[in-house]
Amino acid sequence: MNERAFSYLTPERAGPLGRQLTVPVKVGHVTVGGGAPIVVQSMTNTDTADIAATVAQVAALARQGSELVRITVDRDEAAAAVPKIRERLDRVGIDVPLVGDFHYIGHKLLADHPACAEALAKYRINPGNVGFKDKKDKQFSQIVEMAIRHGKPVRIGANWGSLDQELLTALMDENARAVRPLDARAIMREAMVQSALLSAERAEELGLGREYIILSAKVSGVQDLITVYRMLASRANYAIHLGLTEAGMGTKGIVASSAALGILLQEGIGDTIRFSLTPEPGGDRTLEVKTAQELLQTMGFRAFVPLVAACPGCGRTTSTVFQELARDIQDWISSSMPEWKTVYPGVENLNVAVMGCIVNGPGESKHADIGISLPGTGEAPTAPVFVDGKKVTTLRGAGIAEEFKAMVASYIEKRFNVAAGSSD
Secondary structure, X not given: OOHHHHOOOOHHHEOHHHOEOOOOEEEOOEEEOOOOOOEEEEEOOOOOOOHXXXXXXXHHHHHHOOOEEEEEOOOHHHHHHHHHHHHHHHHOOOOOOEEEEEOOOHHHHHHHOHHHHHHOOEEEEOOOOOOOOOHHHHHHHHHHHHHHHHOOOEEEEEEHHHOOHHHHXXXXXXXXXXXXXXOHHHHXXXXXXXXXXXXXXXXXXXXXXXXXXXXXXXXXXHHHHHHHHHHHHHHOOOEEEEEOOOOEEHHHHHHHHHHHHHHHHHOOOOOEEEOOEEOOOOOOOOHHHHHHHHHHHHOOOOOOOOEEEEOOOOOOOOOOHHHHHHHHHHHHHHHHHHHHHHHOOOHHHOEEEEEOOOXXXXXXXXXXXXXXXXXXXXXXXXXXXXXXXXXXXXXXXXXXXXXXXXXXXXXXXHHHOHHHHHOO
């Protein structure tokens, strides 16, 4: 562990794996903060008033592993739909907590639709647009008071794109009078942090306990995000939600989010995360859940699915057999996980290796729980299989792929089947 990365955390604030100990917040049946596992969340992009479409997408996100799902509540029709969405999800056994995303008129929607206020597990408020001028405190207070009345936590989420302009102007004016003024970007970062912290302070004054408050301060630039969250984490121990806002599409969004969130998580900052990816037209919304899970699993914070290690290939691996087998194993595991989770507790910790030649194949396979080293170009057409570090057999012929999959299935059955284990 890099001790320098955690130098700003005092011993009493450093939790497991060096994570900052924040006040735990219950969001439905999910705990955020306080040393609990880092929570993966996502957000729908359906019209919430379209009940069937929203239920379908929430269910898909939850089945992929999203532990919280945020939905837009932007008008009366959307607010009226929320309790019906909750009811339908419960009916099909999807108990994922729903988070209401409110902007501009959240105070009115919660007041006019008490069933919505009750059905949601958490409210999200943006201090930059909860209200303006003399209405700001009043409307913010109304949402907080509604949260207190219904016993719901609140995420106070400052955002670079909708920053509190009054606060920013005041800080800019103060900076202009300073003997050594800072650059404008530094002031914007400070405004982001102050916006979240001052709003949280006001919520506590109104009677909302710290155990009901989660903070976020999202920006779209990687270096800005890292700096802002370091500032936020060093000043308070509220539970923290991490996310790079407007991360982008495809590999750009995945890489940017991974870079920013990976650094912060390694420094002990963050209790719940979201990858805000722009989907391809008609694309799979669950990709943001998968990538968030992969980041946490790659970094060793959580395990969601068995890992498949596979070599990248080179001139020694002109055959595509290992690529096809790695893909087949990965797809097979992914499609099997919903059933495996209920039948084989702990199967997500399995490590499988599918390697392409003799250079690293045997060694990497020995490090996995079960691994195969396929023949490279010019090598003998044999494939040794290793289980728990020991060579157990050598496969040959056209049926290598199916034979190895059968061995993986047998390994899972023997190691993770609780019922079978208890009968021994």
